[in-house]
Amino acid sequence: MKQTSLCPRLQKSMDIIGKRWTGLIIYQLLQGPQRFGAIEASLPLSGRLLSERLKDLEQEGIVRREVFPETPVRIQYSLTEKGRALESVIRDLEHWSRDWIEAETNSST
Structure with missing residues (x-):
């Protein structure tokens, strides 16, 4: 891969939020848990892709996954302080x- 003089932190942040659907997941979680x-x-x-993105965001410390020991088990996702800083x-x-x-329009021609 070609070396650039870009800030490595900027590159990492673009890699994180630039993944498909990640920005919209964060946008959705700005509404609350x-x-x-x-x-x-x-x-x-898909649920599979959402699950993958949530795990990525959790690993980056952007999303918190909270498990409530109820029957049935309730799992809730929210933004951490780091995640809210992206608002x-x-x-x-x-x-x-x-x-x-x-805006894209769906027209059948």
């Missing part, structure tokens, strides 16, 4: 996209 099914229902991705980045991208990205 949610169960897996609620996150899955809000995004058009301004996600909100800025949201505003930028409103101004500069055209």
Whole structure:
């Protein structure tokens, strides 16, 4: 791979949030703690991929997975302090996209 003079921390952050669906998962969790099914229902991705992305985000310390010892067991996902610190980045991208990205239309021609 070609070496660049980019900041390695910037590169790592882009690698983390640049994975497909990761930004939208974080965006969804900005609303507050949610169960897996609620996150899955809000995004058009497979449960397998959602599970993989949540595990990645948990390993990075961005998402917290909390298990409640109830019957049946309840698992809830939320953003950590590190994850909540991404809110301004996600909100800025949201505003930028409103101004500069055209919405795709599904037309059958």
